[in-house]
Amino acid sequence: QVRLEQSGAEVKKPGSSVKVSCKASGGNFMKYAITWVRQAPGEGFEWMGGINFLFGTAKYSQKFEDRVTISIDASTGTGHMELRSLRSDDTAMYHCATSLTVTGNDALETWGQGTMVTVSS
Amino acid sequence: QSVLTQPPSVSGAPGQRVSISCAGGRSNIGAGYDVFWYQHLPGSAPKLLVSGNNIRPSGVPDRFSVSKSGTSASLAITGLQTEDEADYFCQSYDSSLGRVFGTGTRVTVL
Numbered sequence: 001q002v003r004l005e006q007s008g009a010e011v012k013k014p015g016s017s018v019k020v021s022c023k024a025s026g027g028n029f030m031k032y033a034i035t036w037v038r039q040a041p042g043e044g045f046e047w048m049g050g051i052n053f054l055f056g057t058a059k060y061s062q063k064f065e066d067r068v069t070i071s072i073d074a075s076t077g078t079g080h081m082e083l084r085s086l087r088s089d090d091t092a093m094y095h096c097a098t099s100l101t102v103t104g105n106d107a108l109e110t111w112g113q114g115t116m117v118t119v120s121s
Numbered sequence: 122q123s124v125l126t127q128p129p130s131v132s133g134a135p136g137q138r139v140s141i142s143c144a145g146g147r148s149n150i151g152a153g154y155d156v157f158w159y160q161h162l163p164g165s166a167p168k169l170l171v172s173g174n175n176i177r178p179s180g181v182p183d184r185f186s187v188s189k190s191g192t193s194a195s196l197a198i199t200g201l202q203t204e205d206e207a208d209y210f211c212q213s214y215d216s217s218l219g220r221v222f223g224t225g226t227r228v229t230v231l
């Protein structure tokens with residue numbers, strides 16, 4: 001059974017960047033992709049992008065592609081999501097999750113506990 | 122900003138049946154893409170509940186079932202229990218946007 005452990009909460013100033021980590025353990029996590037989604041307070045979830053462990057190929061939602069970089073360190077089983085030029089409306093809970101494909105029509109099988117990012121001056 | 126629309130809340134007494142709708146469009150659910158449902162308890166990680174062909178991960182009871190018709194899908198919970206009180210959301214795929222999610226529904230057990 002794959003488990004995902006995310007880094008801790010962050011408080012950032014507008015215009016800065018944040019990098020959230022997601023460490024996979026257990027099971028055969030190398031066969032999965034890591035998907036990143038976020039949920040702003042009172043809102044639904046948004047897909048940001050994803051990357052697969054084997055090939056390190058990242059794909060992004062059009063909404064975020066100019067501000068986000070998703071990367072992976074297969075040697076440690078850790079994925080990273082960096083969001084730049086932060087704005088107040090980026091305040092949200094950010095989750096990583098496993099999926100069979102980077103961008104396909106499949107389920108998010110295992111989720112991390114979430115990382116709260118607060119953007120405030 | 123959510124592409125799929127759900128009712129904000131539904132409620133029912135223990136033992137009753139409740140249903141949650143997930144309304145989409147021709148570029149997502151209506152295009153034949155699978156719909157997945159998740160349970161989200163506050164402060165916990167969301168949990169995959171059931172896939173569009175009623176495949177449930179190990180440990181998920183068959184009280185949770187799904188259906189789809191046209192551009193909408195539904196999650197039914199039969200024999201409602203107090204531990205079912207949670208947020209539920211749907212997820213599908215959109216031919217233009219990629220993975221898309223529902224607005225979320227809070228289920229209250231009366």
